[in-house]
Amino acid sequence: MPSHKPALLRTTVVAATAAASAFFALAPAATGAAQDTASAAAVTSVVAPAVAPAVPAAAPAAPVVETPVQDVAATTALNPAALRLAAMNTALAQIGKPYRYGASGPSAxxxxxxxxxxxxxxGVTIPRTSRAQSAVGTPVAKANLQPGDLVFFYKPVSHVAIYIGNGQVVHASTSGQPVKISPLANMPFNSARRV
Structure with missing residues (x-):
């Protein structure tokens, strides 16, 4: 048996073992667990040299292990916090549009x-009136507000806004005032809900 075959066999076994180790090291990432970028880079650097001798010089080296790319739309659909932020940003994009009683957009x-x-x-359906909205989702204490939470004002509830952080809300306030950002403290807080 020529001397280069055992070396090739040993290289193949080392490459297969390294690839298997890399797969099992990265397997939690495929199930949604967080993956440390540094450890992924370390695994790739260990695997790549072992595989390189088995690949012909003319062929481009293929990646040995790939971390799955997350589908952003699927992630958003499954993540209520991301949906709340998207709704908040959608409301913020309406700043300057006029207030009109009974109007449901997009022009007023x-x-x-x-x-x-x-x-x-x-893609999230909530009731149309502020009072009905004040009963959806889960209650949130004023001290625990997060961007995207619904905030209700007055007793009984007669006004709603979306919390945007830093003690501010975006809302369609009243006749003659456009959609705008206001301090949360400017109105009598009633309650808050997280949908």
Missing amino acids: FDCSGLTSWAFKQV
């Missing part, structure tokens, strides 16, 4: 018309 809004329209644009 009242308070609950803005919130229901913004959530509908990202």
Whole structure:
């Protein structure tokens, strides 16, 4: 048996063992667990030299292990926090549009018309009125507000806005005022809900 065959066999076994190790090291990433970029780079650098001798010099080296790319739309559809942020950003994009009582967009809004329209644009259906919206989702304490949460004002509830962070909300406030950002503290807080 010529001397180059054992070397080729040993290289193949080492490459297969390294590839198997890399697969099992990265397998949690395929199930959704977080993957440390540094360890992924380390695994690739260990695997790549072992595989390189088995690949002919003329052929481009193929990646040994690939981390799966997440589908952004699927991730958003399964992630309520991402949907809330998308609804918030949709509402923010309406700043400057006029207030009109009973309007549900897209050219004019009242308070609950803005919130229901913004959530509908990202595939989440909530009731049309502020009072009905105040009963959906889960209650949130004022101290635990997160961007995208619905915030309700007055007793009984008669106004709704979307919390955007830093003590601010986006809302369609009242006649003569366009969709705008206002401090949360400017209105009498009633409650908040997370959908």
